[in-house]
């Protein structure tokens with residue numbers, strides 16, 4: 174398997190936070206969803222991949238190259254959309270196009286214009302007067318018009334209405350039709366990841382919990398329901414967390430097929446990515 178991004182044992186220490194031995198990869202031709210609670214370390218990891226941070230250990234390769242030493246070269250192959258606009262807000266789309274044409278050797282003015290038309294972005298209005306959705310679309314038009322092979326998106330779709338999000342998700346699926354393309358996408362909107370991601374990487378408190386194919390993840394994890402006080406009846410090895418609801422108790426298991434076989438009477442539901450994150454992050458109720 175080829176990888177667009179390889180992260181091995183990345184560490185980065187801030188005063189109150191550390192990334193510890195973060196390892197995962199982005200297989201070429203896939204969309205990798207990067208999830209984790211606020212402050213888990215997603216942006217720090219992404220900035221390290223982009224060569225924007227000094228790291229304290231580990232090895233990062235983007236298309237086999239070192240993102241610090243080969244930043245310019247790699248930059249030509251990456252389209253980046255981070256939360257918040259990176260444009261000078263006084264510029265309009267036409268002016269941004271002129272600036273980008275000078276910066277990127279592979280800038281495709283016709284493609285840029287196509288995206289501006291497709292997203293109904295006015296050519297002459299300064300970006301500062303765009304709505305949030307228009308700014309995100311402008312960021313995507315700019316990120317895609319130099320023919321990147323890899324998109325790195327940090328919370329790019331947050332704050333967008335479902336209609337605009339759906340347009341952006343369609344754009345991801347179009348982009349990934351080329352098997353040489355890949356996307357690394359951090360998002361709190363896990364329902365979007367359930368729609369488009371091939372793999373999920375889960376970071377919690379600066380450490381990777383897992384990298385797993387999304388379909389495997391949704392098959393393996395399940396939320397089970399039992400009466401209060403009944404939890405001890407079940408094999409504890411696969412229980413990753415529990416919480417009390419109003420009338421019963423819910424617990425997350427990491428081997429749903431085995432649990433269903435062992436306890437056919439047990440009520441189980443497929444776990445969403447949100448369920449998996451919440452149980453991991455919150456752990457278990459102390460009271461049970």
Ligand SMILES: Nc1ncnc2c1ncn2[C@@H]1O[C@H](COP(=O)(O)OP(=O)(O)OP(=O)(O)O)[C@@H](O)[C@H]1O
Pocket residue numbers: 187188189190209210211212213214215216217218
């Ligand atoms: N330059 C910095 N100096 C000190 N601490 C920092 C710096 N940048 C990030 N941190 C800390 O690192 C931790 C991880 O931050 P990071 O932005 O990577 O999280 P995140 O997973 O992207 O969070 P969110 O989902 O809220 O965007 C936080 O505790 C943050 O305060």
